[in-house]
Structure formats: structure tokens, C-alpha cells
Amino acid sequence: MPQMLPVTFPEIVRALEDLSSSVAASEGHGYLCGVLCTRAHYPLESWLEEMVPEEEKRARADRQTLDLLFTDTWQALHSGLMTFELLLPDDDAPLPSRVSALSQWCQGFLYGFGTGQPAGLKALPADVSELLRDLTQIGRAILELEEGDEEEESAYAEIVEYVRVGVQLIYDEVNAMREAQSAKPRSDDRNDDDDIQGDAGLDPPQIH
Secondary structure, X not given: OOOOOOOOHHHHHHHHHHOOOOOOHHHHHHHHXXXXXXXXXXXXXXXHXXXXXXXXXXXXXXXXXXXXXXXXXXXXXXXXXXXXXXXXXXXXXXXXXXXXXXXXXXXXXXXXXHHHOOHHHOOOOHHHHHHHHHHHHHHHOOOOOOOOOHHXXXXXXXXXXXXXXXXXXXXXXXXXHHHHHHHOOHHHOOOOHHHOOOOOOOOOOOOO
């Protein structure tokens, strides 16, 4: 079961606004998760540089709030206990704004995954590649939803859960792949593209 993040969505929004960051809160968290999926070591300072390029502004950063989000996100992904959660507006926010934030989150994740991906991890398992394609579709989707429609609320919740579980699977598989490559003798290195197969075991919810 997912756990509550130690900071709220409005707190992260305020922290970024105070720094005049041009990165949306959900997009920034998605980016962080994408990088954490591909880099064994990624410090808080590197994330802050991406969120706030100007050094003078970073010096004023509310590090406690951002550090709590950073640390909790890494620990949740690394634990493998399915406690990982997306940073999105609360359920009492208008549905269109939540859908927009989810789209931004997926776009941020894909950007972070792409920029953080080391050369040695270009050969991805088939299920990871499929999940990345689904996240691309969700990130590009423009949904027309009626506020208060139970069916649309349910569809949104299903998509959020699909993304949450999918990202945890991506992290677990890429992390295992990275560890296996680190343990493999250099003489045994080869391209395993054609040998890697898999099934995520997830059926992507329909986006209308």
C-alpha cells in the first residue's frame, strides 16, 4: 500500500514558487523519480540544480521541505515495498487540474529517465520499454473530464495506480539489471537485447 508523503503538494508548490522555479511540482517529482530509476547515486544538490538553475536562488532553497521529498522518494522506491507515491494535487482539487498534474508528472519522469540513463542500460527489458511507451501516451494525453463524474474519477484513480505500480516495477528491474551488470566480468559483457523478455503483468487503463 502507498504511504503518505512527508510533505504536501501545496508545500512543494510554495517551496518552488519561493525560488522562482519554472518547473511544476509534479513535473519536478516525476523528473526525480526518472533519474532515481537509472542512477545508483544521485545527490539532492543535482536535483536542486535541475529545479533551480540559478545558484543564488538555490542558496535560499527551503532544503528541509525539498530534502524530505527527495529522501522519502528514494527510500520508498528502494525499499521495494510498494509504498512509493506520486506527488499530485489532493483529491479535493478539481479533476482537470489533477489530470494535468499527472500528465506533467509523466513528462518529467520520461525526461529524467532519458537524461539519467547511463550508456550501459540502453538494452531495457521488454516490459520496461512497454511501460515507458504507456507513460509517454499518458503524458501526451489531453483528457476532457467532467468534474464530479464518478466514472471519470475512477478512471483517473486507475491511471494513477497504474503509473505508481509501473514506476516501481521500472525501478526494481533497472536496479536489478544495473547490479547484474556491475557484478558481471568485463570479458562476459555482451548485448542482451534479444534475450531480455518480460511481461509487466499490468493492463494499462484506457484513456479517453
